[in-house]
Amino acid sequence: MKDCRRIGLFGGTFDPVHIGHLRSALEVAELLELDELRLLPSARPPHRETPQVSAAQRLAMVELAVQGVEPLRVDDRELRRDKPSYTIDTLESLRGELGEQVPLYLLVGWDAFCGLPTWHRWEELLEHCHIVVLQRPDADSEAPEALRDLLAARSVADPAALSGAGGQIAFVWQTPLAVSATQIRAVLAQGRSVRFLVPDAVLNYIEAHGLYRASN
Template identity: 50%
Template sequence: MKPLALFGGTFDPVHLGHLSVAWEASELLDAEVRLMPANVPPHRSAPTATSAQRVAMLKAALQGQSRLTLDTRELRREGPSYTIDTLRELRSELGERPLVLLLGADAFAGLPSWQSWRELFDHAHIGVLNRPGIDVEWSTDLAVEILPRRVNDPKVLHEIPAGKVIELSVTPLEISATRIRELLAEGRDPRYLLPCGLFDDPSVLAPYRGVRNEK
């Protein structure tokens, strides 16, 4: 059974760096990947764009392909978007289908600060998105927890529903959502940093036009 992989974030706005990483992970894992925008991210400030605006951007970005899809469940929940709540909900829906939580190396290193972080492994595998040449140190608690869970072969993740950790080497695109917001606020056109679909309708990027912020 093909795994379902989850790639979360604020997507404020969604850019080519997000999409290229999600696409590569889908290929490496032979998995469906769902992009999952957060409602209220616990570890960062609130997005500039509203939930509806971010969904419109994601729909525009994902058109014309079927490998990457959109899941808006976290936007429909009140309060902080805790990943453990999402994984519990999905596990109850999926039965024994393998589930993979995709995390950047920095986010993975901070996993012990997450809500009920050890329980995450009861519901999903974790795919750590590594950039070549970048090493991130893990805490002792995290290292001890993942040592018996590490695998190198993505096929292992197809055979059991949860509990393993795999590192995935992906091609980095150093694109910053903060910088994109700055460019748009200045009235500039970040044409080759964003998916083409975001330029088809001028209203999609309206939340950032002329808006200056420090996020």
């Protein structure tokens, strides 16, 4: 019998993972009735600064954050690849494991979506997945010209109407929590508490390992 789970994919440096990541992931998983939503920590993100802590530590924090939280999972395949974390490689790897029929939903923020034309082999992404854009109320900028034809041809108005294994784009309106990994790192560097900005298990890990202190 073919595997027809609906699987969401949410990549990021997660440096560290925080309640904003987790709340967004959970909301989308419920809206799209996903069987799994996999958080994929990136190893060497091509468009971001090098993470402050090790890959193993970032992975450990994400694993602690999703423990016991359905349907969130962790997928460490990007950390196991010794090269930059290109999304197209991840999608091809997943398709090789899951087959061509499993619906895949790639979650990206509005800013990342607008930067899509700079991604490695970006035109091929929709061959492997749907793209779900997390749209913020304050994201009033227009999509770049390079994406307009794609949006006209591939976007659907209702995220619940995404059909098939991939090939379409939908927008999910979200009011994000006012928290960022940059803010959390800055607070920790000042020796202040980040309780309630990250799950307790992540906070305990950060404190036990002395992460993000000014001396790091």
